Structures are given as C-alpha cells and as structure tokens.
Amino acid sequence: MLQSSENSYGVKSTSPASNPNSFNPVKTTTAPIEQATIGRTLVIKGEVSGAEALYIDGRIEGKISLPDNRITIGRNGSVQANIVAREVVVMGKVNGNIDCSDRVDIRSEGSVTGDVSTVRISVEDGAVLKGGIQVKSGDHKQQNQAQSHQKAETPKPAAVEPPKALAATAHA
Numbered sequence: 001m002l003q004s005s006e007n008s009y010g011v012k013s014t015s016p017a018s019n020p021n022s023f024n025p026v027k028t029t030t031a032p033i034e035q036a037t038i039g040r041t042l043v044i045k046g047e048v049s050g051a052e053a054l055y056i057d058g059r060i061e062g063k064i065s066l067p068d069n070r071i072t073i074g075r076n077g078s079v080q081a082n083i084v085a086r087e088v089v090v091m092g093k094v095n096g097n098i099d100c101s102d103r104v105d106i107r108s109e110g111s112v113t114g115d116v117s118t119v120r121i122s123v124e125d126g127a128v129l130k131g132g133i134q135v136k137s138g139d140h141k142q143q144n145q146a147q148s149h150q151k152a153e154t155p156k157p158a159a160v161e162p163p164k165a166l167a168a169t170a171h172a
Contacts, residue, residue, distance in 0.1 A: 034052040035052060044058070060080070068086055074092055095114060
C-alpha cells in the first residue's frame with residue numbers, strides 16, 4: 001500500500017504541474033501583462049498614445065499620453081516629451097513634465113528634468129530630479145476622476161433651463 005502511493009507520487013512528481021518550481025513560471029506566462037516595447041534603436045518624433053503599458057528603451061520626442069497605464073523608461077531610454085500616465089518608472093533620462101495619476105518612481109540611474117505632478121513619488125539615492133514637484137492627495141485624484149466621468153457622461157443643460165441657484169430663488 002505504501003509502495004503504490006509512493007509510486008503514484010513518483011509519477012506525479014515528473015509531471016510539471018505538481019512541481020512547485022515549474023508551476024510558478026507557468027502561472028506568470030499564462031497571464032502576461034500587455035506591454036509595448038520601443039527598442040534601443042528606435043526613434044519616435046510625435047505623439048504616442050494607447051491603452052497598454054509601454055517600455056521605452058529608445059528615444060521619443062513629442063508627447064506621451066497613456067493615462068490609464070504604466071510607462072517605464074529603460075536604462076537606455078531617452079524621452080524629450082511631456083508624459084501623462086497612471087504610473088511612471090524612470091531608469092533612463094526624461095526631459096519634460098510628468099503628470100501621473102498614481103506613482104512616479106525615479107530609480108538610482110534615472111534622471112528627470114521637468115515638473116512632476118503625482119499622488120506618490122519615490123526618488124532613489126543617486127537619481128537626478130531637476131524641477132518642481134506637486135504631490136496631489138488621493139482625494140484630489142478621486143475628485144478629478146469623478147469630474148472627468150461626469151463631464152463625459154452628462155450632456156450640457158439646455159439654454160431654457162434656469163440654473164439651480166436661480167430656480168431656488170425664483171420659487172422662494
């Protein structure tokens with residue numbers, strides 16, 4: 001009885017699913033993070049926008065707008081652009097303003113020249129930051145999101161409808 005169960009365990013251990021070390025890589029490869037990559041030799045001049053994470057190891061000049069995603073500037077990356085994103089990680093060089101709705105992370109080998117506006121910021125020892133920093137509160141972030149959704153969803157009132165303040169005084 002013990003031999004048969006050991007034998008079955010022996011069979012199971014050769015299966016990749018039962019080996020805990022091989023299970024973790026399978027788990028990460030089945031759900032990859034959608035991320036575009038701009039390679040080391042690529043140069044883009046203009047506006048970059050999209051709906052997925054972006055890794056920049058090349059050069060971008062212009063504007064980068066990925067408001068709901070993460071932008072990573074690699075060690076070889078050079079960006080001369082204003083950046084709008086949810087999260088920005090800088091390991092290369094950025095010359096431009098960064099407007100981030102969540103977090104800016106400037107690593108030790110990173111360099112930012114420009115103003116940074118974010119909710120959270122991390123600057124490692126050795127990193128270079130030249131410019132102003134505006135740290136917004138989490139409430140401010142939620143209010144801006146609510147206002148932008150409200151503006152997008154609610155149509156403008158007709159000219160015939162009086163403003164609510166005037167309507168309240170007219171009936172009083």
